[in-house]
Amino acid sequence: MSRRGQSWDNAVAESFWATLKRECLPACGAFTxxxxxxxxxxxxxxxxxxxxxxxxxxxxxxxxxxxxx
Incomplete structure (x- = not known):
């Protein structure tokens, strides 16, 4: 665990979610x-x-x- 204010604990998860949003979400930002x-x-x-x-x-x-x- 990192100390308070150090964000590298969630780096892998945040990278995954950013990739998912970039590659899956339609241009309007939401699915129908x-x-x-x-x-x-x-x-x-x-x-x-x-x-x-x-x-x-x-x-x-x-x-x-x-x-x-």
């Missing part, structure tokens, strides 16, 4: 319906967690990396 928002965000999280290339894995997705090892 709740179900549309849920569908888009679920699809994005699936991509973010499994199919997005990671530099630590040699620019392979976790699924590609696991299938090779």
């Amino acid at each position: 319906t709740r179900s549309e928002g849920i569908k888009v965000i679920e699809r994005w999280i699936s991509y973010y967690n499994g199919f997005r290339p990671h530099s630590a894995l040699g620019m392979k997705s976790p699924y590609q990396y696991r299938s090779q090892h």
Whole structure:
């Protein structure tokens, strides 16, 4: 835990939320319906967690990396 006033505890979570907002939210800043928002965000999280290339894995997705090892 960091001391009061030091913000690096939440850096990873804040980075994740910033990326989600930047890549998922429509230009108007809100989804038309709740179900549309849920569908888009679920699809994005699936991509973010499994199919997005990671530099630590040699620019392979976790699924590609696991299938090779």
